[in-house]
Amino acid sequence: MATEAYCVKCKQKREMKDAKEVTMKNGKRAKTGVCPACGTKMFKIGG
Numbered sequence: 001m002a003t004e005a006y007c008v009k010c011k012q013k014r015e016m017k018d019a020k021e022v023t024m025k026n027g028k029r030a031k032t033g034v035c036p037a038c039g040t041k042m043f044k045i046g047g
Contacts, residue, residue, distance in 0.1 A: 005044040007035040016042050 002015040016033030024030055030045045 003031050003033065003044060005031070005033070005042040007038065007040055007042055009038050009040040010035060014042075016044070 003019045004013050005016050006012070007014050014035055014037060016031065017036040019031050019033035022030055022032055024045075028045065030043060032044075033042050034040070035042055
């Protein structure tokens, strides 16, 4: 199950590579990963 997020560098929605779930300071869940095309960090809140 891949997570789709927006890549700021590519300016496109792409599937995150190495996505893992994290908890932010305010307690909300989010997912962080890497763009498969350019290697930029990606972040999706509430995923």
